[in-house]
Amino acid sequence: MKHLLPHLRLLALLAALPLAAGAQTAERRTSLGLNLSALQYQGDFGSDYWKMERSSYAPGLAINQYLGRGIDLNTQLFFGELSGRRDDKTHFNTTLVNANAGFKFKLNNGWVLKQNAFFQPYLLAGSGWTYASRSGMFDGKRIDLDKGYVDVFGAAGISLRLGGGVSLFVQSGQHLPLNANLDGISETETPRWADRFLQHTAGLTFNLGQAPDADEDGVPDRLDRCPSTTPGVEVNATGCPPDGDGDGVPDYQDQCPTDAGTAELRGCPDQDGDGVGDAEDACSEVPGKVELQGCPDADNDGVPDQEDQCPDTPAGAQVDAQGCPSPTEANNDTDGDGVANDVDRCPSSPGPASNRGCPEIRADVRQRLKEATQFIGFELNRATLLPSSYPTLDSLAQLLRRYPDYTLSIAGHTDSRGAAAYNLRLSRERAAAARDYLLTRGIDAARVALRGYGAQHPLADNATDAGRSRNRRVEFDLFLTGDPNAAEAKYGPEPTAPSPATLKKATPVKKAPAKKIPARKAPARKAPARKALSPSARATKAPTKAARPAGKAKVPTKKPAKAPARPGARPGQR
Template sequence: MQSSAALAQTAERRTSIGINGSVLQYKGDFGSEYWQFTQKRYAPGLAINQYLTKGIDLNAQLFYGQLTGQPSTTTSFTSTLVNANVGFKFKLNNGWALKEKAVIQPYLFAGSGWTFASRTGLADGIRINTEKGYVDVLAGAGLNLRLGGSLGLFVQSSQHLPMYADLDGLTQEKPSRWADRFLQHTVGLTINLGQAPDADEDGVPDRLDQCPHTPNDIEVDAHGCPLDDDKDGVPNYQDQCPSIPGKPEVHGCPDRDNDGVDDVDDACPDKPGSIELHGCPDTDQDGVSDSDDQCPDTPVGTAVNAQGCPAPSVASDTVVSTKSASSSLDIDGDGVPNTEDRCPDHAGPVTNHGCPEIQAATRQRLQEATKLIGFERNNATLLPASYSTLDTIARILTQYPDYSLSIAGHTDSQGPAAFNLRLSRERAASARRYLLERGLPEARVEWRGYGPRYPLAANTTEAGRARNRRVEFDLFLTGDPNTAQAKYGPEPTPSALVTPKKGKATPLKKKPVPRKTVSKPRSGKQTIRKQPSRTPRRAPKQPTLEW
């Protein structure tokens, strides 16, 4: 999503209100205090700003303050001012010098209003008290600084020229139009009001959003479109190689030979091949790549060994010789006889039971996939941003036919543990369901949910809780224990997540006693035992979780 600074006052957030404080400086018949800050006379004020165009705002201000002076012991004045004015702000961040959404926004302004002055003081020892209003003309300059969100800080200075004003009590026969005046230096905060329509909640209003249906929680540019750092046409959230230009067909990764296997996973990146052979060619279509095929012209349909040559036939009428031959037979030629080879059709080292080892790059991709899988808030519905990552996992499983996939769901600790356990399992199942829809066999994709039981970080911070909300993917040899079970143990049950209170034994569940069971006590009287009434339990409230 965009930075919050872009949400300040614009054509979509047209109105702002502000509070401010000012310093007033007098200039008139008794001299000038301009730009002298020794006198501490503060004037609180309010302001309202209305966006009109990129270059012009309408601005209204109101403030209350005092001007004082004492040129001699017999002459002094104190003028209390109430000023209201309306004017226009001419913004320099109008798209010419600066962008409209620039952080620093200089402006000029001019306007007019009304100044009411209540003056008390001495004039040559004679006390005077007058109240009078004047038409005020003002002009000035200022600077607005975006602080983020809807908050801004501004500083400005303005010259006030109340017409024919007598602010200091020195009355003249022919008063000058601009006899008494004052400067106002202001610092204040503005709060921008209103919220523009933003259907996809990416911080860019619909009116300016060129990609109006961006999935939630995806970073976007100023036009509302997902970021694409390598400029390959595949946005970062769908790009498996976000820093290297690639092709959409292979999820944004490079594919020099155009065989549908990206160069990272392609064992033969300069020769077109098949996905099953990690991108290597197989001219005679015998299942052995040309680089390993010692008999490259084997007729189609011929059974071959790991070297691509016709496999020797075994006589069916000699059982002993058959057993002897089968015990030493090694179809894939990896040095592990078929009787001990867990993957007799795919060569692998003895240390891995004759099965192909998973490449480090593939394991890395599975680890990164955990960060790229997202769900709708508080449920198990996959976000569309997860699809490309799951497509990559499906392709990995196709490349490793001897392996199965473990999917383990985890949550943070907020909310009831039983609810979190169910949610973690449902989310793992949702990812599994997507993979099965891509044609993977059910037996090769296992899933489990562990709820909040195995956090990666402390649940005391939002960053820690975000790490703990995850779905993990691991490959394991088909037939071996599930990877998640090897790491975390058996999948917990809801009762296993409940911690009994200290000092109280957990009561045992008793079988219900049938109603009106009659027994004969020693006294000879009959006693009827009634089953105690049960108060129905209230359903637990659904917690508010974020994932």
């Protein structure tokens, strides 16, 4: 047992090594294996095969080189010994040094099993050299001999993929050193195969190297056709999310994954092309208006043609619910919803009295607002929207046109990593980026309100990657224009931005190279002007610049001293 302890310590050390990223493929071609083997002798002294208590232990090293999906080049080296004993006059002890090379035939070749499968069976076949140093006695006579033999080797094993770059493997193989005399007794009948041994091996394989993979989806950037996939989304061999209906909208974002549609409608079909999905289009075969659920309104009086009893009403005329001109305003109810104008919050849009005369937000619309959060993504540690966010924001613009009496609340949140002051600014900038995009789609700036709450209101535990991913979000809510902001009703007032001095302490400033700071040539009296536009001051002014492109206007091109305020300037992923 004493001679086994160093080898057990070696395996414990290997198990403690960190897991590398990526798996051995054409991108990461070489792996290194460290192992421990149990050697079992068979010869003129009998057979120790499959008798673990009679085994001797040998440390070893293996190097694997990727050749193709189904085959690798494998080399192995180990040092051990075999022994046997009949009595004090007949015994042997043979030290072995073995090196061999051969081919590893893999079943995780993409045809039988996936290349990144957890279970990875394989076969080994090779040949090499066994050097044997024998000492001992036969009938009281010394049988010492040092000699080398050609070794034929075959084995079967299985690898268990523990992580991106580490595998645990176990294998058993047969060694046939040709014409070897390992025990000192000559065999006359089968001298070629008389002495041989089994090798049972367990160890760890570490795949070396790491191919660049910016979106961490397991597909190297060189092969990734969708290099900005949202973290955690399942991808295929080309790095793209599955798209079952082939409409260009990945299944995880496709609201109609079995029916081909358009990106603007999140993958849902729109056969009349009016911008209203068939599932919500009350007139799916005729182009119409978004605010009328896709139905046409030839005289633009707000009443769909199929309900309009006066389809040729003059432009601008007040009409009743049937689309006919109102004979008088005596009823003081412009939209004819039964709520008098003086108490009607939406006198031009019919709605129930329970909602103060305003149209109610349908349950499916509120669900869409809730789900929109998961489809909004940003560049790493920045407030720049990913293109995959555009279809969702386009659909929100359509909702705002459908509900002209409502304002959209956008609330930005972060996880808890990093300084609180930085998180507060980043959450507000990301909300501003979403707002700016909506303004480019023709939405009035007064109808989009933003708030930033930093890491103050998590949805999940910030101690886990999954929890932090849920906490990094932008939330959307509709509320009647003039009512309290929906985000403030849910989370309270927006936190106050810290002072410039506090923010500078919270966000370390990395000085730009001297050649990139033209401001150094300016007189010292101009320094206060640069200090006035601190990161917190720019975060406070963010809502007033509706047309500012997200993630770009915050880095002045003429004042490099502000470069540390870029969202990507701090370490860690946001």
